[in-house]
Amino acid sequence: DADVTQTPRNRITKTGKRIMLECSQTKGHDRMYWYRQDPGLGLRLIYYSFDVKDINKGEISDGYSVSRQAQAKFSLSLESAIPNQTALYFCATQRTAGANVLTFGAGSRLTVL
């Protein structure tokens, strides 16, 4: 099983719908991140959490919300999806000590029509 699991892997939805992307991890890492990737724009940080009680906005948090249900679970929600939120979304985890290496999930491809 993957260390960082994202569900769903692919989702097509319509404008205005609420969407939740889920991320769970078995690495025991405290820190979790949600990134968005668009062609030519690299990875942009949406939200991050350093522990269960800590939630922080990234550079592009507008239109998104998150929930850290447990150390192992970090969900990203789009309350009312819009077409420009069509993108590839990655969850990542990071240990607290040592090098700040990120371990990524396989990604969730979201299409908003």
Add this chain to the structure above:
Amino acid sequence: QKEVEQNSGPLSVPEGAIASLNCTYSDRGSQSFFWYRQYSGKSPELIMFIYSNGDKEDGRFTAQLNKASQYVSLLIRDSQPSDSATYLCAVTRTSYGKLTFGQGTILTVHP
């Protein structure tokens, strides 16, 4: 100015050549520098990282830091077609932990 910038490419090199990828960063307080490789439709995977105190070599890959000019390079020796991918540079302040990524450079190694 973006915090981390890369030439989006594509960079095309022949098989067996050295591929040189560069990344500039704006925050002089950056302490850790990462190179990730990403195949099309896949998640990024770590190639290597370096701290601000030195370069690193790992097999065919070498990461070099030029602090004065604020750029970090990734050299790939004896490039192979399987190296064809997008290479993402990321930097962070060690004490903070949050990585900031560049837009990535597409590398194509042709036989």
